[in-house]
Amino acid sequence: MARIEFQQLAHAYGPNPATLDDYALQPMSMVWEDGGAYALLGPSGCGKSTLLNIVSGLVTPSEGRVLFDGRDITGLSPRERNIAQVFQFPVIYDTMSVFDNLAFPLRNRKVPAREVKQRVHEVAEILDMTRELPRKASNLSADAKQKISLGRGLVRKDVAAILFDEPLTVIDPHMKWILRRQLKKIHQQLKLTLIYVTHDQVEALTFADEVVVMTNGRVVQKGGPDALFLRPDHAFVGYFIGSPGMNLCPVELNGHGVKIGTQQMQVDPRTLETLRHASGALKLGIRPEFVSVASGEQAGAVQAGAVQTGAVQARVLRVQQLGNYQLVTAQCDGHVFRAKVEPHQRIDANDATVWLKLVTPQTVFFSNDERIA
Numbered sequence: 001m002a003r004i005e006f007q008q009l010a011h012a013y014g015p016n017p018a019t020l021d022d023y024a025l026q027p028m029s030m031v032w033e034d035g036g037a038y039a040l041l042g043p044s045g046c047g048k049s050t051l052l053n054i055v056s057g058l059v060t061p062s063e064g065r066v067l068f069d070g071r072d073i074t075g076l077s078p079r080e081r082n083i084a085q086v087f088q089f090p091v092i093y094d095t096m097s098v099f100d101n102l103a104f105p106l107r108n109r110k111v112p113a114r115e116v117k118q119r120v121h122e123v124a125e126i127l128d129m130t131r132e133l134p135r136k137a138s139n140l141s142a143d144a145k146q147k148i149s150l151g152r153g154l155v156r157k158d159v160a161a162i163l164f165d166e167p168l169t170v171i172d173p174h175m176k177w178i179l180r181r182q183l184k185k186i187h188q189q190l191k192l193t194l195i196y197v198t199h200d201q202v203e204a205l206t207f208a209d210e211v212v213v214m215t216n217g218r219v220v221q222k223g224g225p226d227a228l229f230l231r232p233d234h235a236f237v238g239y240f241i242g243s244p245g246m247n248l249c250p251v252e253l254n255g256h257g258v259k260i261g262t263q264q265m266q267v268d269p270r271t272l273e274t275l276r277h278a279s280g281a282l283k284l285g286i287r288p289e290f291v292s293v294a295s296g297e298q299a300g301a302v303q304a305g306a307v308q309t310g311a312v313q314a315r316v317l318r319v320q321q322l323g324n325y326q327l328v329t330a331q332c333d334g335h336v337f338r339a340k341v342e343p344h345q346r347i348d349a350n351d352a353t354v355w356l357k358l359v360t361p362q363t364v365f366f367s368n369d370e371r372i373a
């Protein structure tokens with residue numbers, strides 16, 4: 001397995017990129033540690049497959065270098081790089097048996113027959129496909145075919161890295177869950193360098209040690225689940241991670257704090273100092289989990305000290321009972337906020353006025369969408 005490094009890497013599919021928008025991958029430098037399990041997460045078209053194909057060698061970057069263990073391999077073919085790649089849709093040989101399909105990458109590398117047999121059986125066991133080994137691949141379901149594809153990715157022990165490009169898309173939800181756990185287990189046992197592309201945040205967060213979040217050809221954050229949740233580096237991470245995502249709202253500086261529309265909230269002096277030095281448009285970010293809602297008789301108590309407590313007045317649009325919490329949607333000066341509150345709190349859904357506490361220790365601030373506080 002290898003440590004993979006990008007040095008000043010960028011890729012444009014067309015010639016002569018003039019602006020950053022012309023790049024499928026904007027210039028970046030980063031390191032994928034040997035033995036790390038990474039998820040590459042982002043919406044359709046953000047550049048995930050481009051990045052993965054640059055690692056495997058299917059795409060040659062238009063700028064910069066790729067290093068495996070310090071060695072420049074930018075010009076090497078996929079075969080010379082020793083990478084296993086599993087694609088979204090199964091790539092298998094229909095006319096061959098399941099066994100022969102799994103054995104293919106090993107025989108291709110002249111692995112001795114006894115070892116081939118042993119490895120194929122090990123992988124079949126992991127995928128719960130031992131009984132299918134003699135069957136012809138053409139007769140299998142899409143699910144089973146994709147399991148074979150996965151197996152072909154896992155069968156070699158000598159690869160520099162294994163790359164998965166949304167490999168579970170065609171697999172039914174229950175099997176997905178099992179396979180994801182299996183992959184995690186395999187990773188822990190074999191310490192493979194794994195890069196796993198997905199646009200599903202749950203898949204990314206449960207699978208990986210580190211999640212690499214991309215948008216518009218840019219890596220906006222590389223971090224563990226806690227960092228992505230609590231300290232998103234970019235407003236996009238706040239919005240994309242979480243369900244629902246982070247509340248994001250433009251704010252203006254004002255006296256001792258910030259203003260949403262005409263309503264003021266006080267922020268602590270240190271944060272205020274940072275905000276004063278920011279040059280870009282300011283946004284406040286707070287996750288629905290951290291917004292508290294004061295309603296009815298509580299509201300009066302908060303009202304008196306509203307500015308000091310960092311709360312704004314809002315109108316309730318909707319209250320949804322979702323079992324272990326209620327999701328409150330409320331509007332303040334044209335901005336919509338969501339709050340997750342405990343199931344027993346009484347909140348009047350019919351146009352009630354409530355106080356939303358938006359400035360808390362968990363609140364973050366962005367300038368031009370980059371987190372500054």
Ligand SMILES: Nc1ncnc2c1ncn2[C@@H]1O[C@H](COP(=O)(O)OP(=O)(O)OP(=O)(O)O)[C@@H](O)[C@H]1O
Pocket residue numbers: 013014024042043044045046047048049050051199
């Ligand atoms: N062969 C190509 N030629 C030209 N442009 C391409 C090519 N492949 C991808 N692109 C463009 O590059 C950008 C990134 O595409 P990419 O396939 O890497 O995104 P992705 O994150 O994998 O998306 P998805 O989740 O839909 O698979 C997109 O704008 C896409 O249209």
Ligand SMILES: [Mg+2]
Pocket residue numbers: 048049050165
């Ligand atoms: Mg893709």
